[in-house]
Amino acid sequence: MIFRISVVGDPGVGKSTLLFAYALEHNPFSIPDVYKKFFTQVKLGDKIYGTVISSHSTVEGLDVSTAADVVILCFDVRRSETLRSAQETWIPAIKSTTPSAQILLAGLKGDLREIYKTHKRLYFSIVGEKPVKKKTARKVTNTFGNGWYMECCGYRAHEVTALLERAVKIALVPKEKNTMCCVM
Ligand SMILES: Nc1nc2c(ncn2[C@@H]2O[C@H](COP(=O)(O)OP(=O)(O)OP(=O)(O)O)[C@@H](O)[C@H]2O)c(=O)[nH]1
Numbered sequence: 528m529i530f531r532i533s534v535v536g537d538p539g540v541g542k543s544t545l546l547f548a549y550a551l552e553h554n555p556f557s558i559p560d561v562y563k564k565f566f567t568q569v570k571l572g573d574k575i576y577g578t579v580i581s582s583h584s585t586v587e588g589l590d591v592s593t594a595a596d597v598v599i600l601c602f603d604v605r606r607s608e609t610l611r612s613a614q615e616t617w618i619p620a621i622k623s624t625t626p627s628a629q630i631l632l633a634g635l636k637g638d639l640r641e642i643y644k645t646h647k648r649l650y651f652s653i654v655g656e657k658p659v660k661k662k663t664a665r666k667v668t669n670t671f672g673n674g675w676y677m678e679c680c681g682y683r684a685h686e687v688t689a690l691l692e693r694a695v696k697i698a699l700v701p702k703e704k705n706t707m708c709c710v711m
């Protein structure tokens with residue numbers, strides 16, 4: 528069985544960095560085209576799942592041909608407008624083009640939240656707004672009803688791996704069962 532995972536979100540939220548980090552960690556001897564589509568193997572326990580990962584920065588890039596089992600919908604925790612865009616633009620587009628896809632919301636650049644905690648004034652002077660609250664992001668998951676939200680920093684291989692593994696775990700369970708039993 529081969530799963531299809533699509534990593535989507537506004538330009539600049541960190542999708543390519545995330546995929547490059549994953550590819551480098553797990554396929555260090557190949558140079559996959561993380562900017563479009565690549566094949567990888569995701570290991571869960573003693574099982575290996577073939578997975579095709581694609582990436583899109585505009586909703587126009589989504590259509591039936593790009594249908595995914597799981598869409599990792601990314602936003603930048605530093606830029607609240609990217610979460611708004613996830614809610615107002617991406618979720619409706621995913622629902623209309625690939626209604627069978629399950630959505631996992633991902634807050635990228637999680638390291639910046641830590642910088643905010645330790646260097647509030649400096650962070651403010653550079654970014655000009657507080658990081659998006661986790662609870663605000665979780666509320667957005669109500670739009671698609673499963674409560675799945677994860678944060679990750681694209682520079683930390685273990686966090687990137689955890690995100691991709693989570694997506695494959697979601698793909699393993701049919702949508703109807705996932706909505707009946709919400710795991711987080
Ligand atoms: N601090 C921090 N910066 C990041 C992280 N991930 C990506 N960036 C930076 O954010 C910028 C955009 O990252 P990309 O990975 O190119 O973003 P993208 O979503 O692929 O952008 P498009 O291809 O334009 O859609 C780059 O300057 C990255 O170095 C992260 O986890 N933490």
Ligand SMILES: [Mg+2]
Nearest residue numbers: 542543544562
């Ligand atoms: Mg990119």
